[in-house]
Amino acid sequence: MASQPEDKRANQIRQAMHEIRCELDDDVSQIKQSASTLTDWQYYIRHYPWACVGAAAAFGFMIVPRKLKVSNPYTDELLKLARKKRLVINKEDDDDADRAGVVKTAFTFLSGLAMRAAVAQVAQHAASILNQNQGSGSQSSASGQSDTADSAATKPFENHLDRRF
Structure with a gap:
């Protein structure tokens, strides 16, 4: 049971x-x-x-983030901000200096380029004047010179360049 x-x-x-x-x-x-x-x-x-x-x-x-408080930089305020480590320096002057640096660099580059072009032009003009003077001087020289001497007298720079390159 x-x-x-x-x-x-x-x-x-x-x-x-x-x-x-x-x-x-x-x-x-x-x-x-x-x-x-x-x-x-x-x-x-x-x-x-x-x-x-x-x-x-x-x-x-x-x-x-909170917006930084920008105030006029008086001496007392500058000291307070510097102590709080919340000093903000406006970089507008640095931006102007950077822009002036870019403009100065561009002006320097372009003026150098213009000077090189002017010097090349003056050198080319001087060479053409020298070639004309030497060409007239070779005609007044004695007729006993050979053809190679005439070509060397009329083109003194070309022979010099040929030897260099």
Whole structure:
């Protein structure tokens, strides 16, 4: 007789375990669904739009840096700012110096280029004058010179250039 109540008790335990297993599957699916709902940002936007706008505004306010206060540099204010390590130096003078540097560089380059062109023009003009003087001097020289001497006398720079290159 003692076995019947024990068997009955065991059957009750088995029945309770079976019910718990069935409920456990339902509970796990509910937990899974609620977890996916909690991690879905669109859920919060749909159900709490004003709270989301406020949170976004607060987040944006925290991220954006504050505007630096720029003041006229009096001695006392400079000392205060230097002590606070919030001293701002205006770089307008440096930008003007950089622009002047670029203009100065361009002017130097162009003036050098113009000087080289002028020197080349003067050298070419001097060479043509020398060629004309030597050409008239070779006509007044003795007629016993050979053709190679005439060509060397009329074109002294070309022979010199030919030997160099």
